[in-house]
Amino acid sequence: MNDNLHTLRCFGCGARISGGEARPDFRCADCGDLFEVEYSGWADRKDHNRPNAGALRWLWRERRCSGELLDRSGVWRFRELLPILENFGNAVTLQEGNTPLYALPRSAKALGLDQLYAKHQGMNPTGSFKDTGMTAALSVARERGFEWVACASTGNTSAAMAAYAARAGMRSLVLIPEGKIAWGKLSQAMDYGAVTCQLNTDFDGCLRVLLEIVREAPIYLLNSMNPYRLEGQKTPALEIAEAFDWNVPDHLIVPGGNLANSSALGKGFKEMKELGLVSRVPKISVIQAEGANPLARYMSARGEKEFKPVEANTRATAIRIGNPASWKKAARVVEETGGSCLDVTEAEIAIAKADLGAEGLGCEPASAVTLAGLKKLRAQGAVGDGETVVLLLTGHTLKDADYTIDFHRGTLLQPDEAAGREVEIAKLRRNAISVEATPAAVLSAMKDIPA
């Protein structure tokens, strides 16, 4: 069976190559830009390769009741939209995807919105959205006969890669910035047996070193410059459309780090529209941390300046990235869909994370930028009262428990960071208290804490 129907198209100069011709760093030999996976004929209604929208919707729903391993994956369930393997039998899956879409009634009320949801990608097998991309790209690596895979990471990519490599019986190499990733993520890379190297540099530095390594040794690069990662990461867009009965929300709000996820989701919606699965696409907005905001800076100064990397610094370590590889793709998604790109402060991130926690939904700090960004978009009038909004939560709360504990203990933010927000923060904080081991003391402690 040959399921493979794709070519790679350079995002910069438009050059087309076959999958096997890609260089180890996945950069275009002519212009140095990144590739994206293209499926010919999808935009042409008469082309025989064009999948049929009605049949697909039916098939994908049927697969939800199937016991087949591939059908149980929320990525490979949609495999007609990612024909990237010679044989789907080579797919390495941990039954990723099919993540929950939760209503957020408290935040919706506070923001004066009727319809606010969180698509929780932290509910994936390794606790982040990276699993959806990893199942796709690591399957390609396996099919092409690689023994080693590698990534530079702020923690989640490495956790996902290490797990999928272990499942496939492959070796994995992780480069992480020493002391700058959350412990939960580091523990996962160790647990899944990766060779984990902590380098005395930042994420961008780790990536630079890795690119030199993959040019020299037969190691398959699994950073998001690898276009197959994005094919897996576009599938939450399909799940969202399916959950809204093939209508789409008005807004989708996504955190921005290396900027692959926003690019992938934009691609997913664009392809669904081309294929007639949906009639429009949501406005896709990207939110960055103020200390790691190169796209937000670039897009606010549109037309005036070159894109400039920044020295990144934020406690939302997952998105502590100053030189994002996929910035051009993400900028195009934001522009084409009519979304925005903003940044939010450390205090705004911490408050938004606690707001979500108070709704029973934990997430990583990097995920909480979405709610912080929505508050700003609402204040700017960019999101209307009657509009439907989906926040993409990217990581599980237990990835970075230290952050949560520091917030509730009151040790996370410096006084200048929290200035002006003290009352709001005090209302959200729920520090653990030491109480005498008697019922009377516990009952009295309960009375002292406001609801």
Ligand code: F0G
């Ligand atoms: N949220 C979380 C929890 C992440 O781990 C990342 C990226 C992002 C958001 C940003 O996504 O890079 O596609 O814009 N983490 C990467 C990693 C870089 O190495 O785990 P992006």
